[in-house]
Every structure is written in structure tokens, then in C-alpha cells.
Amino acid sequence: MKKAGACDLKTCFLCQFSIPEWIAAVGDHKQHLSYKKNETIFQEGSPVKGIYFLYDGKVKVHKQWGAEKELIVRFAQKGDILGHRGLGSGERLYTVSATALEDTTVCYTDLAFFEASLKVNPKLTLKLMQFYADELQEAERKMRNLVHMDVKSRLADALLDISRLHNDVQFTISRQDLASFAGTTYETIYRNLQEFIQEKLIAVDGKSITILQEKKLKKYITL
């Protein structure tokens, strides 16, 4: 991690929903950090010192299980807030880790300043609350999927989800990350990807996946 150049003070969650008068203060307090591919931005279990906003790059937000296993709860991208789970009422420890999937630039704000921002900008608090509501809905939908859908359907859901996120039918992701996101193992993902390829619903070239028939993929998730 090293310090990086200034962001545009327009892109991130904090700047977008702060009143114009506050933006200058944001500029003063923000730090700009950059992380290389695979670098850890923050670690599950360590104390929350501040909040991050993703300025450029891709980040996975994940929970560890022992040394080997993990669950990816979210992929974050430009503008997204990171570390906000630490704002709960419990101990101030990160409950997830964030790891750069490619070279990444983030803006960072310490907790005190972010909490001051919430006080000064009711709209920010409201938007953040809404954002939480959305994430909670999504987390609960995923929980239900884990319990009631089979792996193939969860993989279809994961692929569509990632495609939506990238706003592109083509994207790049490792099989292992796909497995951790769909809540299963590498081998099972490998096999189910093969099936989707056979069925011509997707095409794969190395780590690049292209969704060919979105409609048919969608059918898997409501069955």
C-alpha cells in the first residue's frame, strides 16, 4: 500500500451525498491509498480505524473460515464504500476482509471524520441507511439461495450478478473466487461451468467468461 494522487471529490459515496460546503473538509481529511493486486486493504477481526471508498480497481469483500476456506460476500467497484460494516453497535472490528483483485486506488477517511460527516450530512446518513437496506436484502436473498437452490442455479445467479456489476456480458474472474462467491468448491464450479459451456449459455476463454444467453441463465434462478 502506498499513497496515491488525489481523487476527483465527486465519485465516492461520501462526496456524492455530502453538502457542497462539506466537500472541502472531505478534501482535507481524505487520504488516497493504492494497493497492488492481491494486497489486503483490511482484515477481518482487526480494529476498524476508518472507512474506504473504492476509486479505481476491483475488490473482493470476504469472510475467512480457517486458513483455506472463505466466502465472498460482495465484489466492490468504483464509488463503493468499504468497511462500513464496522459502523454497527458492537465491537469495532472488521467482520470481513477486503482484498484487491487488481491494482486499486481507494480514498480513506478515519472513523471520527466519517462520523462527523454523518452528523453534518443527514442525506449521507439516509443514503447509507438505504444502501444497508439494499445490502441486507441481497444478503438474505443469498442466504435463501444457499439453503434452497442447487449449485448450478447459484452459479447462474453468481454469473448474472457479476455481469450486472461489470455492466458487461464479459468479465474476468478466477474459478476459485467464483466458487467462494457461489458458496461451493472449485471442483464443483469447474464441472458446472463445463455444463453451461456445453449448453452454450456461456463461453470461456482462460479466466474470461462471456454470458451468451442471459435469458436461459435466468431461468435457472427461478426454478
Added chain:
Amino acid sequence: MKKAGACDLKTCFLCQFSIPEWIAAVGDHKQHLSYKKNETIFQEGSPVKGIYFLYDGKVKVHKQWGAEKELIVRFAQKGDILGHRGLGSGERLYTVSATALEDTTVCYTDLAFFEASLKVNPKLTLKLMQFYADELQEAERKMRNLVHMDVKSRLADALLDISRLHNDVQFTISRQDLASFAGTTYETIYRNLQEFIQEKLIAVDGKSITILQEKKLKKYITL
């Protein structure tokens, strides 16, 4: 569902975090409703008209899957807010159902009034945001458990969770609800309960479950 007597304007989430000057308005706008055991308070997929606060009784918050299957995401009790997932930025549809587990009284507020309350009471918005953060953390922890822990451990976690909620080592719950909460089937819960009984970690009498050895149960969840 029928109208019930007035609440004390102190217990619920809304009253607790509103400024004193607002409480009168709350009293004017609140409706008090009561539901019989097994009655639906609101249904997944139907439009969000308002927010509920549980005044008395027990409620399960659950997601349906087809006609037969469900997942219980939360048990709510006195003071708890219900329906708040509807505050997200998407369509205003309930993403979960709420069903009374026993005779229950709730306070109800339409969405417009609740949103006005958020505007008037920054503290309420902040507390609600914190509440979301906590729920999100818990939902993600549960997701990880579903993916990485076996049923016996998830059952241990569920029992401890419910005990914590009731603030009592003894509580009452149907096997089916326990299964839907732990993300498994009735039969599997039945068998694992038997094992816990054999191991003398719990005692069961009809629908009443008593946790005998909390420590040993806890060991299951960090293994």
C-alpha cells in the same frame, strides 16, 4: 388482525430514538394492531405500506421458497422494528414475510410518517443505520455458517442465538421452525437434537428446549 389498545410510546424503536417533541406526533399517527398466532403481518412480495414495531409477542421473519420451503432470517421480539427492509432504494415490496408465532401486538406507522420521522430525528436515522449494520453483519455470518459449517454446528448456533434472544436458557420452538432457521430439514434437526440430548447438552420436553451446557454447545460453533 384487529385494532388494539394504545402502546406506552416508550418501548419501540421509533419512540426510543425520536426527540421528545416528536412523540406526540407519533402518538397521533400510530395504529395499534393485534394478530393471532400464525397470522401473517405482512407478506413477501406485497407492497410496503408501512413499518411495524413489535409491542408484545413473538414474530418470525421469513422468506418463502415455493409452497413448502422457507428460511427464517430472524425472530423479532418486543421493541423490534419490522418491515424496514422495505426502505431500500429498489421497488417498495416486502422482501420477507412476518408471521406471528403467538398472539402479538404491534404498532404500525405508514411509510410517509416514518420517512418524515427520519427527517426530523437524525438520531433515529443513525440508530436505524447502526441496526442495519448489525443485521448485515449477522446475515453475513450466517451465510458463512451455511457454507462452511455442518448442520450440527448450525443447530448449536441457532439454539444459542434463540436463547440469547429470549434471555433464557429455556424456550419454546417447533422443530420445523428450528429447521427453517438453521437452514435444513425437519428430519435432520430431529436427529441432531437427539444427539444433543444424548450428549446432555440440552433437555427437551415437548416443544420446550432447555440448554444445559452452554459452553459445550459453543464449542460446536468455533470448530
Added chain:
DNA sequence: GATTTAATATGATTTAGATCATATTTTTGT
């Protein structure tokens, strides 16, 4: 208080998906 309906109990069978094992290819660090 009888009848329907729902919840509990428990064994037998099946299966999806995890785990193991190992070869090959691709990346990455030096």
C-alpha cells in the same frame, strides 16, 4: 368431543456435492 389437520418420531434409500488424488498449464517472483 369427534374429526380433521398439523407436528413429531424414526427407519430406509438416494444423491448432490465435498473430498481426495494427480497431471498439466499458467502466473509470478527473482
Added chain:
DNA sequence: ACAAAAATATGATCTAAATCATATTAAATC
């Protein structure tokens, strides 16, 4: 450019837990 480490590929095996089947008991409902 080369060695070491990751990621991918793919078959074989194993197992936890779902599903099925069928009593029995308890709880609602008329």
C-alpha cells in the same frame, strides 16, 4: 529467463444430509 507457486483440469471415492415412507401423537376446528 527460469524456478517455484498458483490455478486449472479431470477422474474416483466418500459422506452428510435430503428425500421418501409411514407410524404415532398432539393440537386445532367445527
